[in-house]
Amino acid sequence: MNPWLSALLYILAAPVVGGLLAGCDRRLSARMQSRPGPPLVQPFYDVLKLGRKENVVARRSQNHYILFFLLLVVFTGGLFFAGADLLLVIFALTLAAIFFILGAYKASSPYSFIGAERELIQMMAYEPMVLLTAVGMYLVTRSFAVADIAGHPALLVTSLPGVFLGFLYALEIKFRKSPFDLSSSHHAHQELVRGITTEFSGPALAMIEVAHWYENVFLLGWVYLFFAAVPWLGLLAALLAFVAVILVDNVFARLKWQTALKGAWLVTLVFGFGNILALALFAPEKHQARPAPVAVAVADPSGEKPAEH
Amino acid sequence: MRRPLGGRCIESKGQRLLNIILALILVPLAAGAGMLFFRNVIGRRILAIAALLAVAGLCGALAWAPAPNGAVTLPASPHAISLVLLLAGSAISVYLFIVGWRRRDPLLVLLVLAQAGLTTWFELGPGAHAVAAQPLYVDRLAVIMALINGLVGGGICLYALGYMREYHETAHRDVPDRRPLFFALLFGFLGAMFGLVFANHLGWLLFFWELTTLCSFLLIGYTQSEEARRNARLALVMNLSGGLAFAAAVAWLYRETGVIELQAMLAVTDRAFVLLPAALLCFAGITKSAQLPFSSWLLGAMVAPTPVSALLHSSTMVKAGVYLVLRMAPLIAGTGVGLMVALVGAVTFVVASFAAITRRDAKRVLAWSTVANLGLIVLCGGIGTAEAVWAGVLLIVFHAVAKGLLFLCVGVVEHKLHSRDIEAMAGLVQRMPRVAVLMQVGMAGMFLAPFGMLISKWAVLKAVVDASPVLSVFIVFGSAATLFFWVKWMGKLVEVVTPAEPVAREADLGEAVALYGLGLATFLACLLFPLISSRLIVPYVAGVFGPTGALMGQGNVIIMVVMMALVLLFPVAFLDRGRGVRTAGAYLGGANVAGSMQFRGLAGTVQDVAIENYYLRGVLSEDWLASRGVMTATVLLAVMFILARP
Numbered sequence: 022m023n024p025w026l027s028a029l030l031y032i033l034a035a036p037v038v039g040g041l042l043a044g045c046d047r048r049l050s051a052r053m054q055s056r057p058g059p060p061l062v063q064p065f066y067d068v069l070k071l072g073r074k075e076n077v078v079a080r081r082s083q084n085h086y087i088l089f090f091l092l093l094v095v096f097t098g099g100l101f102f103a104g105a106d107l108l109l110v111i112f113a114l115t116l117a118a119i120f121f122i123l124g125a126y127k128a129s130s131p132y133s134f135i136g137a138e139r140e141l142i143q144m145m146a147y148e149p150m151v152l153l154t155a156v157g158m159y160l161v162t163r164s165f166a167v168a169d170i171a172g173h174p175a176l177l178v179t180s181l182p183g184v185f186l187g188f189l190y191a192l193e194i195k196f197r198k199s200p201f202d203l204s205s206s207h208h209a210h211q212e213l214v215r216g217i218t219t220e221f222s223g224p225a226l227a228m229i230e231v232a233h234w235y236e237n238v239f240l241l242g243w244v245y246l247f248f249a250a251v252p253w254l255g256l257l258a259a260l261l262a263f264v265a266v267i268l269v270d271n272v273f274a275r276l277k278w279q280t281a282l283k284g285a286w287l288v289t290l291v292f293g294f295g296n297i298l299a300l301a302l303f304a305p306e307k308h309q310a311r312p313a314p315v316a317v318a319v320a321d322p323s324g325e326k327p328a329e330h
Numbered sequence: 331m332r333r334p335l336g337g338r339c340i341e342s343k344g345q346r347l348l349n350i351i352l353a354l355i356l357v358p359l360a361a362g363a364g365m366l367f368f369r370n371v372i373g374r375r376i377l378a379i380a381a382l383l384a385v386a387g388l389c390g391a392l393a394w395a396p397a398p399n400g401a402v403t404l405p406a407s408p409h410a411i412s413l414v415l416l417l418a419g420s421a422i423s424v425y426l427f428i429v430g431w432r433r434r435d436p437l438l439v440l441l442v443l444a445q446a447g448l449t450t451w452f453e454l455g456p457g458a459h460a461v462a463a464q465p466l467y468v469d470r471l472a473v474i475m476a477l478i479n480g481l482v483g484g485g486i487c488l489y490a491l492g493y494m495r496e497y498h499e500t501a502h503r504d505v506p507d508r509r510p511l512f513f514a515l516l517f518g519f520l521g522a523m524f525g526l527v528f529a530n531h532l533g534w535l536l537f538f539w540e541l542t543t544l545c546s547f548l549l550i551g552y553t554q555s556e557e558a559r560r561n562a563r564l565a566l567v568m569n570l571s572g573g574l575a576f577a578a579a580v581a582w583l584y585r586e587t588g589v590i591e592l593q594a595m596l597a598v599t600d601r602a603f604v605l606l607p608a609a610l611l612c613f614a615g616i617t618k619s620a621q622l623p624f625s626s627w628l629l630g631a632m633v634a635p636t637p638v639s640a641l642l643h644s645s646t647m648v649k650a651g652v653y654l655v656l657r658m659a660p661l662i663a664g665t666g667v668g669l670m671v672a673l674v675g676a677v678t679f680v681v682a683s684f685a686a687i688t689r690r691d692a693k694r695v696l697a698w699s700t701v702a703n704l705g706l707i708v709l710c711g712g713i714g715t716a717e718a719v720w721a722g723v724l725l726i727v728f729h730a731v732a733k734g735l736l737f738l739c740v741g742v743v744e745h746k747l748h749s750r751d752i753e754a755m756a757g758l759v760q761r762m763p764r765v766a767v768l769m770q771v772g773m774a775g776m777f778l779a780p781f782g783m784l785i786s787k788w789a790v791l792k793a794v795v796d797a798s799p800v801l802s803v804f805i806v807f808g809s810a811a812t813l814f815f816w817v818k819w820m821g822k823l824v825e826v827v828t829p830a831e832p833v834a835r836e837a838d839l840g841e842a843v844a845l846y847g848l849g850l851a852t853f854l855a856c857l858l859f860p861l862i863s864s865r866l867i868v869p870y871v872a873g874v875f876g877p878t879g880a881l882m883g884q885g886n887v888i889i890m891v892v893m894m895a896l897v898l899l900f901p902v903a904f905l906d907r908g909r910g911v912r913t914a915g916a917y918l919g920g921a922n923v924a925g926s927m928q929f930r931g932l933a934g935t936v937q938d939v940a941i942e943n944y945y946l947r948g949v950l951s952e953d954w955l956a957s958r959g960v961m962t963a964t965v966l967l968a969v970m971f972i973l974a975r976p
Contacts, residue, residue: 079916079926080826085903089896096896106886108788112779113893119778119817126821130916130926131939137821138944141814148810149803156795156802165792220916279949286807294803301799 024103024168031102031238032095039234040064042241046267053271068230074223079128084225086124091232093117098239104168107155114151114236118144121217121229128220136216140204142278146285147191153293154191157184158246160300171249178247178258183296185247189262190288192240194281198270203278210275237263347395348404351466354388354476354524357381362517366510374513375491381517382484389480392473408465408531415537416453420446422544426566435563441570445577452581460533460590467530467593470870474723474862475527475653478730482848483520483645489738489844490516490637492837493745497635501745505553512552516641519545523646527653530591532580539576539614539650543569546647549638550631561630568627572617572651579610596660596874602976608661609974611654612671612711613967619651619704622678622963625956628701632693636741639693643700644734649726652704655711656722660874663714669798670970672712674963676804678705681959683811685952688945692740692750695815696733699776702808703729703783706790709804713797716875721789723867724859728782731855732775735848739769742841746833753942758823761830765837766823768849775852777816780893782856789882818943827941828927856894860887 044061051058078084097113100106118140125137159165161180162173170177178185194201202208205216218229241259248255276284361381368374404411423446430438490513498507522545525538543566551562580590586603589595598604620628628648632639642648655671662668679702686698703725710722742765743758744750758766775781787809794801837845855862863881872878915922920929923936931937 076911077914078911079914081911081913082904084911085900088903089900092896096893100889105889106788106883108791109779109886109889109893112784112788115813116779116893116897119813119820122817123821123824127824127826128916129825129827129941130918131941132917132919134825134941138818141817142944142946144817145810145814148813149806152791152806152809153803156791156799156806159795160799214917214919282949289806290803297799297802 024105028099028103031098035095035098035235035238036231039231039236039238040068042237042263043230043234045263049264049267050271053268064230064234068227071222071227071230072224076223076225078222078225079130079133079220083124083127083220084228086120086127087221087225087228087232090117090120090124091228091235093120094232094235094239098235098242101167101239101242104166104171107158107165107167107170108152110167111151111155114239115144115148117232117236121232124221125217125219130220132214132219133217133221135213136204136219139278140217142282143194143197143201143204146282147194150187150191150285150289150293151195153289153297154184154188154243157181157293157297157300160297167246170246174250176248176250176254180300181247181296183292183299187288187293187296188243188247189265190285190292192244192262193266193269194285195240196237196266196270198266200269200273200276201281202270202275203281206275347392347468348466350388350392350395351468351524351528354385354392354480355521355528357384357388357521358517358524359521362514362521365514365517368510371495374509378487378491378513378517382488385480385484385520389477389484392476404465408462411465412462412531412533415534416449419449419537419540422540423449426544426570433563437567438563438570441567441574445570445574448574448577448581452577452584456585457533457581457590460584462531462533462591464591464593465531465534466528467591468528469873470866471653471656471723472527474727474866474870475649476524478649478727479520479523479527479645481851482730482734483523483641485844485847486637486640486645486734486738487513487516487520488840489640489741490635492840493637493741494635496745496838501748502553505555508552512549512635515545515549516637519549519641519646523650526650530593532583532590532592532595535592536573536576536580539618540573542618542647542650543573546631546642549642550634552634552638555633558633561627561633564630565627568617568624572614572624575610575617576614579607579614582610583607592657596657601661601665604661605665605667606974606976608658609667609970612658612662612667612970615651615654615658615711616671616674616708616967617651619648619655619708620701621651621674621705621708622681622701622956623960623967625678625682625701625959629694629697632697636693636737636744639697640734640737640741643696643737644730648700648704649730652707652711652722652726655708656719656726659711659714659719659722661714662712666973667970668712668714670712670966670973672709672798672801674966674970675705675708675710675712676801676808677959677962677966678702679709679808680705680804680811681955683808683815684950685955686815687811688947688950688952688955690752690943690945692743692752692755692819693737695752695819696736696740699812699815700729700733702812703733703776705808706786706805709801710790710793713793713801715793715797716871716878717789717881718793718797719874720863720867720871720878720881721786721793723870724789724863725783725786727862728775728786728855731848731851732772732782735768735772735845735852736776738841738845738848739765739772742837742845743769746836752819752822755819755822756825756941757827757830760826760832762833762836765845768845770820770823771849771852773816773820774897775856777812778897780856780890780897782852782859785856785859785882785890788886822943825941827939829925856890859890 043064048058093113094117097110097117100113101110122137122140125133158170161177162170197205205218206213221229241263244259244262245255248258361377364377368377423442427442430442494509522538522541529535529538547562547566550565551558583595584590587598595604617624631642682698682702682705686695689695707722707725710718740750747754776783791805794805916926918929918939920931922929927939928936
C-alpha cells in the first residue's frame, strides 16, 4: 500500500481501534474480577466528557508538553505504518515519552514527580529490549525499514523466538500495566496517587488517553510484524498478546522499581541478547564480515592532483 | 603556453592552502606568546579578539578552499623545521623533568626520561635520515577537525575573556590571578591542535601531541590548589604514557618500514608491519581521549576553570585522541586489535553512561557523558568500516558543539548560583531563562531525536550491527542510561518550585556571543547535516575506503527534517502560555499552605515539599562501576598488545 495512505489510515483508525481495545480491556478485566464492567464504548464517553471539562493546571505551560506527547505518538505510529526505518520509529517514540515525562516535571508536584522518575526508570528498563528487537529484525531481514520487514517471506518469530519473548516483556512495561504500573497506576495507591498524570485533568487527560490508544495500536502492530508473513496469524498473535497483557495485569501485584528494572534487563540479556548471539554465531553465512577495507594511498576521490610546487 | 599556466594555477592553489594552514597554526601560537606580555585587560581583549577573528576568517577560507585535499609543500626545508620542533620538544621534556624532580615524583621522571631516551636514540640512530616528503597534509577529516577547533575552540576562548574576569574579580578571589599565562595556554592549545590535525610527519604530530599534553597539564593545575596540582599530575602521567606509546610507535614503524608519514603508514600494504605501531597509536589515542582505564584524568580535570573543561571536552585534547583512533581505523579494521579497541570503547560507553546517573555535580555528569560519547567514537574506530568511520566523524562534529555549549552554560550558572549541583538548578527557567533554554538546546543536541547525536547514534547502531552485531548490546544498554540522566536533568530545569527572581545579567557580551553562537551551531549542525556529510565526511570516507553506497537513505533524512520541524514548533506553543487555563495548587496529600510548596500534614504541622531526582545509588555505584571498568579495559588493552605483536 502507498505509505502515505497507510499512515493516514492509521491516524484516522487508530483512535477508534485503540478506544475499542481499551473498552475490551475494561470488560475483560471486569469479567476476570467477576464484575459486569462498563459498556464497550465507555472509553469514548470518558474522553468526550474529559474534553468538555475546565482546564485546571498546577503550572501554566504543563499542557504544551502533553500536546507534543500526543503529536509525537501519532507521528511515531504514522512512521511505523508508513513502513519507515524502525530505529527512527523507536527514537520518535522515545522523544514522545520524554515530552510526557517533562510535562510531569513541569507540573512540579511531588506525585507527578515520582511518576516521572519511575517512568524514566521504566524507559531505561524497556529501551534496550526495544532496540534489540529492531536489531534482531535487521539481522534476519537485512533492513531496518518496516516495509521490508513486513514483506519478509519467512516468519520472523521462528528465528527470533527469544527476541519475541523479550519484546512481549517490554510490551508489558510499555502498557504501564501491573506488575509494571509503577509510574501511573489506574488504581488508587497512596504513595503514587495517579503518578505521572496526577496533575493533568480535563482536556489534557483526554489527550493522554488518546495518545495511549495510538500507542497501543502501534505496539500491537509491532507484535504483528513478528508474524507478518502469515497475516491472519499476525492479527491473532497481536490479539493474544493484548489478552495476555490484561491477564498478567490482573494476576500480578506491582513490583518494586528495583525488581522491575533488574528483571527487565535480565530478560533482555537472556532472551534478547541470547537470541542475537545465536543468530550471529550460527548463521554466519547471512552476515559475513565484509572484506577488510583497502587503504588508499592518496585520499583524493575527486581525482584532483595534490598540489605541489 | 597552456601547461605552465595550468601548473601555476595548481601551484598557486596549493600555495594558498599552505598559507592558510601555516597561518592557522602560527596565529594562535603567536597570539598565545603575545598574551604573556599583556597584563591589562583591554590589551588582552583586543589581542584575543583580533586573533580569534583571524582564526575564524582562516577557517572560513579553509572551508571554501577548492579541493582541500592533498599534500602541501613548505617554504623552508622540512628538515630544518623538524630540527626546531625537536629542540622545542626537548625543551618540553626538560621542563617536565624539572617539574617531576621538584615534586619528587619518580613515575613522572621515569616517563619523561623513557620518552626522552627513546626519542634521542631514534633521532641519533635509525631516524637520523628520516625525510618526509609531505610533512603537512590536508584532507577533509583534517578540515573538519580544524573547523571544530577554530570555531568551537575560538568561541570558548571568547567566552573565557568575560568568564575569567568574573572568576578572579568576584567568584574566586582566593585564586592567584595568572590570567596572562592562562590565555597564553588557551591560545597555545588552539595552535597545537591545528598543528596536530595538519601534521603528516609523525614526528611533528608527536610534537603537537605532547604540546597539548603540556598545555592541559598547566591549565588543569591553574588554580594551584592541592586538588588541582594532584589532578594535573594525574592527567600528565596518563597522557605522557600515551606519548611514550606514540614515540615507540614512530620508532618501530620507521625501523621496520622506513615510513615516517601518517599517509604513507596508511598506504603500507602488508599489515603485519604496521599492526603494532597502529596498536600503539590507538593506545595513545585511548589515553588522550580518556577512555577506560584512563578516564580519571578527564574527571579530575574539572577542577580547572570552566573554559578549560569546555576546551578539553569539546574541541581539543580528547578530540585529538579519537581523531588518531579514527585515522588508524583502516589499519585495524577486522583485526583482533580493532576488536579490542572497539571493546574498550564499548565498555567505556556503558560504564560512563551508568556512572553519570549516580552524580549530581553538573560538571561531573558532563564529564562522564563526554567519556561515554568518546567511547562510541572509539568503538567506531575499532570497527573501522566505512560506515562506522562515517558515524564516528559525525559524532565528533555534533558532540563538539553541543558539549561546548553545555559546559559554557554550566559555567555561567555556576557563577550566578554559586553551585553546580543539578538539584540547585531547579527552576532555572525562571531565574536564568535564556541560559536555561540554551542548556536545553545543548541537551537536546546530546541525546534527543532528531538532533545531532541521535543521528549519529542511528549511524553507530547500524554500523555496529553490520560489522559485529554482538557489540550492539553495549550500545542499547548505554543509550538507555544516557536517556535517564539527561531527561532528569532537563526535568530539573523546567520544574518550577518556589517563585524566584530572575538573575539580573545572565552573561556578559563575550559570553553571550559564545553561548548564542554555539546554540545556533547546534541547530545548524543538525539542519546542515546532509551538507556536512556530503561535502566533507562522505568524500573523506570514500577517499579512505573507496566509493561507498548511500550511508543514510534520502527517506530517513526527510523524516529527520520533519521531526525537527515538529520539535521546533514546541517553543511556538509557549506563545499562548497560560491562555484558557486556571491555575490551582498541586495535590500534596494534605491542605496546601503557601501555593504548592507547603502543606499542613500530620497534627497540623506545616511541612515543606522537597523534590529531588533519583540517583539510583542503591543500585549503582560510581566507584564500583569505575573500578570494574578499569580492570576490564586494562585486560582488553593487554590482549590488544598480545594480538598486535608481529
